[in-house]
Amino acid sequence: MTRLAFIGGGNMARSLIGGLLKTGAAASSIRVAEPQAQAREALGREFGVATFAENRLAAEDADILLLAVKPQVMPALKAELRDLLQRQRPMLVSIAAGVRLDQLERWFGSHLPIVRCMPNTPALIGAGATGLCANARVSPPQKAQAQHILDAVGLTRWIGDEALMDTVTALSGSGPAYFFALVEALEDAAVAQGLPRETARALAAQTCLGAGRMLAESGEAPGELRRRVTSPNGTTQAALESFAADGLARIAANAIGAATRRGAELAAELDAKEPRP
Ligand SMILES: NC(=O)C1=CN([C@@H]2O[C@H](COP(=O)(O)OP(=O)(O)OC[C@H]3O[C@@H](n4cnc5c(N)ncnc54)[C@H](O)[C@@H]3O)[C@@H](O)[C@H]2O)C=CC1
Ligand SMILES: O=C(O)[C@@H]1CCC=N1
Secondary structure, eight states: OOOEEEEOOSHHHHHHHHHHHHTTOOGGGEEEEOSOHHHHHHHHHHHOOEEESSHHHHHTTOSEEEEOSOGGGHHHHHHHHHHHHHHOOOEEEEOOSSOOHHHHHHHHOTTSOEEEEEOOGGGGGTOEEEEEEEOTTOOHHHHHHHHHHHHTTEEEEEOSOGGGHHHHIIIIISHHHHHHHHHHHHHHHHHHTTOOHHHHHHHHHHHHHHHHHHHHHSOOOHHHHHHHHOOTTSHHHHHHHHHHHTTHHHHHHHHHHHHHHHHHHHHHHHHHHSOOO
């Protein structure tokens, strides 16, 4: 049984733990380090996993350490885990946005197998999307182990070029928020025309779900699905022409660009905080 220790028990850790347990992982194989007492208590109660206030205690004897803290917290783990990572050689799996493999190697040791991945919050309901990349120390069986953890909560894709992980973060890591924002805007527009809020929300959310399922399940390209909704000179055509006139493609490209740049900045901010050799 692979022993898995989460360092950080926040939103993403909860999503991943929930998914793993649903797909048959034993609660006894999972430990979680989380500084907040309330969060520890909730993790123990809801998932039946062992929780620890100290990272070292959770990490002891783990085969895999899943680093699920904010990027800014990552360097602080270094001192706490250094001794243990010399004695044991677990695989590290980081889900922190922006944080690069070379930074993780510098902080935790270049002797370690390390996987950098980017999941998203729909992992909580088994509908996550994760991009992964690995350093050269990760063996094929370890790659399979890392993938198995993320497969438990949705779709996975290996990304050969780590430089593209910030693009993955911009696309699918942050992506759920874009669809939520679009649904909010559509709902507000319909409410402004007089539709009751509850009705507008239900119709918009179900439309998002239906479109998402068609994209995932039909095997058809989004353009083809779009064309089938769009009757010549009909209502959809009027709306899509309005989107195009307002620059939808440019809006999306700018947003993906902004998120990608922010990922690189998060990493650069961590580099800037380190003392120069
Ligand atoms: N929220 C999202 O949609 C996604 C987040 N991520 C990444 O996942 C990571 C975690 O994000 P969330 O779960 O959203 O944040 P969160 O704030 O919900 O969870 C982080 C947890 O780490 C704990 N923590 C703080 N300092 C710690 C320390 N020194 N040792 C151990 N635990 C400590 C906090 O108490 C908190 O419970 C981030 O690096 C983020 O970039 C990745 C994909 C999607
Ligand atoms: O907003 C963020 O920085 C994190 C990474 C992807 C989703 N949430």
